[in-house]
Amino acid sequence: MSTKEPTEADILRPINTLTKKYFILYGAATLGLVAFLVAWAYQLQQGLIVTGLGDWGSGGGSTWGLYIGAFIWWVGVAHGGIILSAAVRLLNMDRYMPVARLAEMTTIGGLSAAGFYILVHMGRPDRMVTSVIGHYHITVNNSPLVWDVTVITAYFVLSATYLGLTLRYDVNRLRDDLPDKFEPVYKILTIGYSKKEDKVIDRMVWWLAAAVIIMAPLLLHGGVIPWLFALLPAMPGWTGAIQGPMFLSIALMSAISGIMIISYAFRRAYDWDHIITDDIFRGLLLWLGFFTLLFLWFQLQTIINGVFLGPTNKAVAIEAKIGHPVYQVAMTMIFGTLVYIFLQGIRPALFSKKRALLASCIILAGTLTEKILFVVEGFLHPTFDIYANTPGTYFPSLIEWLSLVGTTALVALLFLNLSKLVPVVELHAVEHLRGDHAHDDDATEPEVEA
Amino acid sequence: MSTDDESFHPLGDEWEGELETMLDDTEYDSQLGMDMARDAMRVTKGELSEADFHEKYHEDVMEEFGEDERPTKEAYEAAQEEAKGTFSRMVDKFDGDGEETRRETMKKMGVGATAVGLGAFGTVSDGPEHSVAEGPRQETTEESDTQWGMTIDLERCDGCLSCMTACSEENDLDQGVNWMYVMAWEDDNHHGQEGSEYDVYTDFNMGSDFNMLVRPCQHCTDAPCEKVCPTTARHTRDKDGLVLTDYDVCIGCRYCQVACPYGVNYFQWDEPDTAYEDIDGLEDPDNPDQITHAEYDHGERWVDSRAPRGTMSKCTMCPSMQDGKQGEGKVGTTACESACPPNAIQFGNVKDEKSDPSQHREHPVKSRAIVHLTNGTESSKSAPSADDIDSALSEGDDLLTAIDNIEGLTVDILAVMKSIEMISEGLEPGDDENNSILRNEQEILSAVEAFQQYVDLNTEEAYTELGLGDGSEQQARFRLEQYTGDPSSFQLLEDIGTNPNITYLGQQPGPEAHQVDGPTAYEDVDLLDERQEDLDEGTVGRIDGVSL
Numbered sequence: 001m002s003t004k005e006p007t008e009a010d011i012l013r014p015i016n017t018l019t020k021k022y023f024i025l026y027g028a029a030t031l032g033l034v035a036f037l038v039a040w041a042y043q044l045q046q047g048l049i050v051t052g053l054g055d056w057g058s059g060g061g062s063t064w065g066l067y068i069g070a071f072i073w074w075v076g077v078a079h080g081g082i083i084l085s086a087a088v089r090l091l092n093m094d095r096y097m098p099v100a101r102l103a104e105m106t107t108i109g110g111l112s113a114a115g116f117y118i119l120v121h122m123g124r125p126d127r128m129v130t131s132v133i134g135h136y137h138i139t140v141n142n143s144p145l146v147w148d149v150t151v152i153t154a155y156f157v158l159s160a161t162y163l164g165l166t167l168r169y170d171v172n173r174l175r176d177d178l179p180d181k182f183e184p185v186y187k188i189l190t191i192g193y194s195k196k197e198d199k200v201i202d203r204m205v206w207w208l209a210a211a212v213i214i215m216a217p218l219l220l221h222g223g224v225i226p227w228l229f230a231l232l233p234a235m236p237g238w239t240g241a242i243q244g245p246m247f248l249s250i251a252l253m254s255a256i257s258g259i260m261i262i263s264y265a266f267r268r269a270y271d272w273d274h275i276i277t278d279d280i281f282r283g284l285l286l287w288l289g290f291f292t293l294l295f296l297w298f299q300l301q302t303i304i305n306g307v308f309l310g311p312t313n314k315a316v317a318i319e320a321k322i323g324h325p326v327y328q329v330a331m332t333m334i335f336g337t338l339v340y341i342f343l344q345g346i347r348p349a350l351f352s353k354k355r356a357l358l359a360s361c362i363i364l365a366g367t368l369t370e371k372i373l374f375v376v377e378g379f380l381h382p383t384f385d386i387y388a389n390t391p392g393t394y395f396p397s398l399i400e401w402l403s404l405v406g407t408t409a410l411v412a413l414l415f416l417n418l419s420k421l422v423p424v425v426e427l428h429a430v431e432h433l434r435g436d437h438a439h440d441d442d443a444t445e446p447e448v449e450a
Numbered sequence: 451m452s453t454d455d456e457s458f459h460p461l462g463d464e465w466e467g468e469l470e471t472m473l474d475d476t477e478y479d480s481q482l483g484m485d486m487a488r489d490a491m492r493v494t495k496g497e498l499s500e501a502d503f504h505e506k507y508h509e510d511v512m513e514e515f516g517e518d519e520r521p522t523k524e525a526y527e528a529a530q531e532e533a534k535g536t537f538s539r540m541v542d543k544f545d546g547d548g549e550e551t552r553r554e555t556m557k558k559m560g561v562g563a564t565a566v567g568l569g570a571f572g573t574v575s576d577g578p579e580h581s582v583a584e585g586p587r588q589e590t591t592e593e594s595d596t597q598w599g600m601t602i603d604l605e606r607c608d609g610c611l612s613c614m615t616a617c618s619e620e621n622d623l624d625q626g627v628n629w630m631y632v633m634a635w636e637d638d639n640h641h642g643q644e645g646s647e648y649d650v651y652t653d654f655n656m657g658s659d660f661n662m663l664v665r666p667c668q669h670c671t672d673a674p675c676e677k678v679c680p681t682t683a684r685h686t687r688d689k690d691g692l693v694l695t696d697y698d699v700c701i702g703c704r705y706c707q708v709a710c711p712y713g714v715n716y717f718q719w720d721e722p723d724t725a726y727e728d729i730d731g732l733e734d735p736d737n738p739d740q741i742t743h744a745e746y747d748h749g750e751r752w753v754d755s756r757a758p759r760g761t762m763s764k765c766t767m768c769p770s771m772q773d774g775k776q777g778e779g780k781v782g783t784t785a786c787e788s789a790c791p792p793n794a795i796q797f798g799n800v801k802d803e804k805s806d807p808s809q810h811r812e813h814p815v816k817s818r819a820i821v822h823l824t825n826g827t828e829s830s831k832s833a834p835s836a837d838d839i840d841s842a843l844s845e846g847d848d849l850l851t852a853i854d855n856i857e858g859l860t861v862d863i864l865a866v867m868k869s870i871e872m873i874s875e876g877l878e879p880g881d882d883e884n885n886s887i888l889r890n891e892q893e894i895l896s897a898v899e900a901f902q903q904y905v906d907l908n909t910e911e912a913y914t915e916l917g918l919g920d921g922s923e924q925q926a927r928f929r930l931e932q933y934t935g936d937p938s939s940f941q942l943l944e945d946i947g948t949n950p951n952i953t954y955l956g957q958q959p960g961p962e963a964h965q966v967d968g969p970t971a972y973e974d975v976d977l978l979d980e981r982q983e984d985l986d987e988g989t990v991g992r993i994d995g996v997s998l
Contacts, residue, residue, distance in 0.1 A: 042990075047759050048702070049720035049988030057713025058631045059981035062998075063704050091895050123702015123717065123760030131681040131699045138682055145680040232674070233946050234711030326998060376998050384711055384943060386635055386663065388965035389980045394998050398991030439908040 004274035006433045011426075012177050013270045014419040021269070022416070029412040036406020039399040040120055048123055052397045056379035060389030063379055064121075066396040069372030070071040070404060071117035071253065072225055075152065076247065076367070078110025079220040080255020082159050086209035095283055097429035098275050099263050101166070105418055106258055109411035111152060116410065118149070120403060144231060147224045155220070162208050165201050168193050170427040182421055189422075216245065221251035234384060236317040237377040242302050249295040254367045256288045257360035262415065264357050266424060275425055275433065281356045282348075288363065289341030292334060299331065304437075317381040320391070324377075330369040333362050368404075372396075479514050482507070492731075552837045562853065597691035599669060599951030600787075601807035604796035604956075605819065605937055607662040609634055609969040614977055616789030620731045620768065622724035622756045626981025627716040629765035630786050631669070634660040634968035660969055661957050666786065666796065667714040667765035667951035671694045675706035675715065684762070687746065687753075690799075692767050693952065694744070694753040700761035707762060711946050715764045718757040719985055741776070744769035751891035767797070778877050782883025788813050793821045793909060796887070800951055804880045811953045813938060815927065816873060816889050818934035819866050819956075824890040831863050835893065836900035843904040843991050849915055852905045865916035866933050868907050871898040872918075872926035902939040 043050050054061015085103040087094045119125045132139070132149065139146045171178065171186050172193050178186060216222055226247040229238035260281065267276040306318025321327055337359045344350035380391035418424065486507055488623070609632060617630040642660045673693045676684045683700035686693050695706075707715035710935040729738040745749040754770050757763035766925075771780040784803075787797040796817075798805030803812070810817040823833040834842075834856050842856045853859050874895060879885035898907070906912065908921065919925035937955040944950075974981040986992055 039990075046988065047720035048717070049985060050990045052986075052989050052992065053719070054714075054982045054985045055626075055707065055716050057715075058628050058633075059626060059716065059985075061982045061985060063707045080636075123704070123762075124700065127681075127699070127701045131683065131701050135682040135699075139680050142677045143680045143705070144678060145703060149680070232678075232709050234674075234943065235708075277696070350505065373998060374838075378708070382711070382713065383946070383961075384713060386633070386959055386963050386965055387713065388633070389982070390713070392982060395993060395996045397989045421716065 006430045008174060008177070008427070008430065010270070010272065010275060011423040011430055012174060014266070014424060015178060015421070017270075025213075025412070026416050029409040029416060032405045032409030033413060036402045036409070038160050039406075041102045043120075043399055044125075050397060050399050052395050052400065054392060054394070056382065056390060056392055058389055059393035060387075061379075062376050062392055063395035064375050065394050066372050066400040067117055067121040069107055069375040069407055070368065070407065071114050071121065072228075072247075072375070073250075073368050073371040074110045074117065074407065075225055076110075076221050076251035076371070077254045077258050078107045078114060078159075079155070079216070079225075080251040080253070081106035081110060081259065082155065082162075082212050083216050083220065083252065084255055084259065085162075086212035088211055089206060089209040094432055096280060097424050097432055098272075098277075099259055099280060099284075100429070100437040101163070101424055101426050102262050102266070103255070103259050104159060104163045104166075105415060105424065106255065106262060106411075108156070108163065109157045109317075109414045110255075111159065112414065113407035114152060114412055115156070116407060117239070137375050144224065144228045151219050151224045158208060158212065162205060162212075164189065165205055165208075166426060166428075167422055168201065169198060170423050173427055174423065178422075185421065217248065220248070222248035230377065232378075235378040235382050236311075236313040237321065237374070237381055239314075240302070240305070242305075246295065246298040246302070249291050249298060250367050250370070252291040253288060253295055253363050256284055256291065257363040258355060259286050260288070260360040261364070264353060264360075266419075268403065272425070275430070278351075278353065281353055282351060283406075285341055285351070285356050285359065286345060288359065289338055289345065290342070292338045292363065296331075296335060296338065313381075313383040313385075316385070319378065320381050321373075321377055324373065326369060326373050330366045330373070334366040334370075337362050337366075455708060479510075482510050482514055487738070488689065516803075533692050582818075594689055594691060595801060596689060596799050597671070597801045597951055598797070599691075599807055599953070600666065601796045601800075601810040601939075601955065602664045602957030603794045603796070603810065603814075603821075603937070604662045604664065604954055605935060606792050606818070606821070607632065607664055607790075608792060609660055609662055610791060610792075611968075611970045611972065611975050611977065612789045612791060613664070613786035613795060614972075615975050616732075616785045617765070618977065620785035621754075621766070622722075622729050622731065623716075623763075624718075624723045624756065624984075626978040626984050627756070627763065628761070628979075629714070629716065631665045631714075633663050633665070633965045635663055635959050635963045636661060636966050637963035639960060640957050640963070658788055661959070661963075662968070663959055664712065664954075665942075666714065666952065667693065667767070668712055668948065668952045669765075670928060671949035671951060672947060674709040674711065674946075674948060678705045678709040680705065687744070687769070689747070690772060692769055692772070694766055694769065695753075695757070695764065697752045697757050697761050697763075700757075702760040702762065704762060710764075711943050715762050716981070718759050720988055721759050722756050722792045724756060726758070731755065731770070731776075741770040745773045770925065779884075793825050798883060802880065802882070804877060804885045804888055805883070806885060806887045807953065809885075810955065814937050814939065814955050815930045816870055816891075817935055818937075819930050820887055820890050820894060821872055822934065823863065823866060823894065831860070832840075832858060833863060833894050833897055834859055835868055836896040839897055839900040839904075843901070845904060847904055849905050849907075849912055852901070861916060862933070864901070864907075865918060865929055867894050867898050867901075868892070868918065869926035869929045869933075870894050870917055872921075873923050873930070 002031045051065065051067075053063065053065050056063050082101040084096075085100045085107070087093060088100045088103075119128065122128070124131075132146070136146065140150060168190050172190050175186060175190075212220075218224075222244045226243035229235070230240055230243035232238055263276045263284075264279065266272060303318055303322055307322070310318060340350070340355070340359060344355070376394050379394075382390065385391070414426075485981060489498055489503055489506065493503050557600065611632055614628060614630050614632055618627075621629065623629060669692060671686075671691065673684070676686060676693060679685075680703060681699050681701055683696045684693070684706045685696065702717070704715075704717055707713075707717060726738055726742075729742060731741050733741060735741050739754070742752055742755045744753045754766055754768070764788065768780075768784040770776055771783055771785075782798050784795075784797045787795040796806035796810040798807045800807050800811075802808060810821075821829050823831060825832075831916050839856060850861075853861060853864055869893065871894070874891060874896075877888060878892065879888035903905065907916070910921070913919060913921040913925075916929075918929055938958070939953055939955050940958040941950045941953055978984060
């Protein structure tokens with residue numbers, strides 16, 4: 001750990017500086033988002049025919065593709081983020097406190113991107129309110145897609161509340177050093193604040209964290225999202241109980257990788273070596289290794305269940321999966337990263353932040369590839385695969401590829417904007433790093449030496 | 451849903467109270483109704499056996515209603531095999547005579563026992579599209595007497611694709627939107643042309659060497675597409691069980707297409723080729739609304755003909771015809787059925803034993819013979835009418851002379867006609883819709899009767915001449931089987947639990963069956979098989995030949 005003492009000034013630096021690099025990054029992200037918005041407008045004008053999608057069956061296409069694959073991937077990033085942040089609070093993993101808020105913001109960003117994908121994916125997005133909400137009382141009993149929308153909305157509210165509550169403490173303490181132009185925002189954020197609430201908010205946040213962790217297997221990426229696919233009986237590429245754990249492991253892998261990349265960027269931009277320490281990267285990398293191991297183990301379960309005396313439909317689907325070059329590349333990337341993580345665990349000299357960054361990028365690329373392929377595979381090898389045109393063909397169109405740029409830009413913009421508004425590292429974390437027990441009664445989070 | 455009140459009903463105290471008031475309004479004993487309802491709930495929870503339930507109230511029911519038509523224990527066991535909910539069956543039993551209105555029936559049976567106990571979730575809802583679980587498998591609560599469906603004779607299909615083109619014209623579909631899809635297939639056990647030594651030639655299948663599969667929407671009773679729909683746009687029309695898409699509600703998420711095991715859905719990826727004003731089907735109506743909007747209990751919904759951009763479409767089974775909007779003559783028919791030259795498609799109310807699909811499904815051998823002998827355009831053989839026989843025969847003709855005297859009649863045909871007469875149960879056609887199989891059966895029966903005015907066919911000599919052995923029903927059946935084959939019946943993917951309303955006669959494709967070129971090429975009749983060819987043209991930045 002660095003010998004530099006973390007200060008309030010450190011975490012205020014993003015808010016009170018404005019660099020050329022920031023503008024370049026902001027410009028690039030805006031450009032990426034606008035480019036996709038234009039493409040989306042064209043899609044709205046022409047119809048979904050501008051995508052590479054089609055009808056499975058006699059039509060020889062794939063009903064869902066990159067949009068849904070990216071949707072579940074973003075939801076995974078988001079869910080992993082909130083689980084990570086909740087675990088830090090609930091299990092007193094104080095070591096990771098400096099990145100907890102980044103994880104929460106990642107959740108907000110991921111859910112925004114996922115919500116955007118729902119709209120982009122639909123044939124008639126204009127009917128979202130009338131058709132979906134208007135029949136909600138009936139469809140929520142049946143449709144996994146409605147469960148999804150419900151849960152995503154619920155977690156958006158939950159994460160935003162969580163973030164909002166913890167921000168009150170910081171904004172109040174640091175108010176004098178925050179820019180006056182955002183005064184109204186800070187006023188709303190800290191409305192009715194009194195120091196007496198700190199203790200209550202700590203408890204509330206603890207319970208919110210408990211709720212997140214308890215519901216993770218059921219309502220987050222271990223349940224509702226995989227059920228979108230796993231419950232359909234006639235698509236053997238999707239069906240099965242393994243999808244719950246599989247999705248959860250992917251969510252956590254993606255989220256840890258995402259948070260490492262974002263942390264890396266902030267540390268580099270604002271000289272936070274002493275706040276987001278090497279130790280945090282080492283720890284996150286080990287967790288990434290752990291979830292990657294789980295993921296590969298679940299993949300193995302799926303494959304063995306299909307290819308060893310599997311029922312015909314399952315065997316066909318799984319054989320096609322393991323024979324697919326894109327799957328092989330994705331798994332090789334992920335496995336290779338796991339090997340590196342283990343090796344650097346045994347021989348710490350192999351660790352470097354750049355390598356951790358690279359590992360994160362590879363994992364994110366691997367999980368995104370796996371997700372898109374997973375969605376498409378279902379249509380390629382259904383139980384009823386008598387059609388000459390099944391398996392069909394699908395390759396994302398330029399507009400679909402651009403959506404990845406657009407949503408990534410959207411999340412980047414969220415961070416760029418938020419970092420100018422509020423501290424992205426908690427004041428608690430700084431206080432903790434200093435060994436500073438300024439806030440007196442911390443009943444729910446007993447201090448533990450990192 | 452309350453857990454702390456005293457109510458036995460899952461919807462709680464208030465709901466229960468309402469029903470009790472309803473019961474009080476009837477002339478029957480409310481207390482008995484409520485008690486039965488309470489125990490009925492216990493039966494659903496498995497706390498009370500059906501037999502005990504039956505026994506417990508038998509005396510009271512007899513005293514109150516003078517009859518006890520509730521299912522006996524045996525009846526219940528049979529019901530279990532059908533995996534049908536306990537209570538819908540009880541309702542059916544009480545509904546027995548079919549004469550009383552639903553309301554009267556409910557009153558009579560002590561209402562509560564069924565109405566309170568079971569229908570609770572389903573029947574109170576508004577909206578015609580409602581479908582919520584009541585039993586373990588059968589999930590549609592509203593029971594109607596009508597369920598449109600089909601029996602499709604795959605050995606009769608010669609792959610001419612007339613049904614596909616008729617469907618496309620009737621519904622003004624885009625290229626590649628094949629709501630009706632006909633394919634030839636092969637698998638290890640069923641070869642096509644090359645392996646024709648495996649196939650049995652029957653006169654009935656006109657010697658076709660192809661294994662066919664005709665795939666409209668299956669209009670499943672437990673339709674997965676409907677269950678997953680986030681909007682209720684995909685729904686089952688209560689009055690006749692058609693599974694339809696409300697084009698005004700659909701958001702185009704395509705989850706129905708994802709969940710359908712059969713691949714019958716076609717999305718409208720861009721602006722349809724036929725503008726709304728130009729939708730004319732086969733009819734040329736004054737206003738397209740007449741054929742695009744179908745009737746519901748509460749107004750009309752846009753569910754028929756091609757879909758507008760951004761929504762999902764699939765085979766509708768022609769609701770505009772079923773609603774009588776295309777004339778009374780088309781009620782109980784579909785465009786594909788009417789267009790099928792050999793009558794391989796039998797459409798009708800599958801719940802009515804007199805309907806064509808029921809007759810064809812339940813009596814395939816006899817029905818095939820009837821279809822074959824009365825299907826004038828496609829059959830090499832046809833049965834003479836009673837009038838033809840009367841004008842051609844005279845007293846004292848012997849059998850062979852009589853056959854010779856009637857144009858087109860052969861020993862074979864007469865034997866088949868006689869066999870039909872011998873095994874016929876004499877069921878007469880109803881008036882509801884076109885029960886063509888039963889009606890044609892009647893014609894054959896009167897022809898045989900007319901023939902027998904001149905020549906007695908019930909003699910040993912005649913039996914021998916016609917190849918009917920000892921003239922027993924079994925021999926008649928055997929004679930028909932020789933003529934038409936004895937097909938097995940199946941439904942597609944029966945183990946998926948969709949309860950489809952299409953029944954097939956003929957060879958079931960195995961799990962490894964694959965489509966092969968059929969007798970008629972799609973492009974020869976201006977149909978597009980692989981729609982992706984068309985859709986790819988609209989893809990922005992498409993790279994040829996690259997695919998996941």
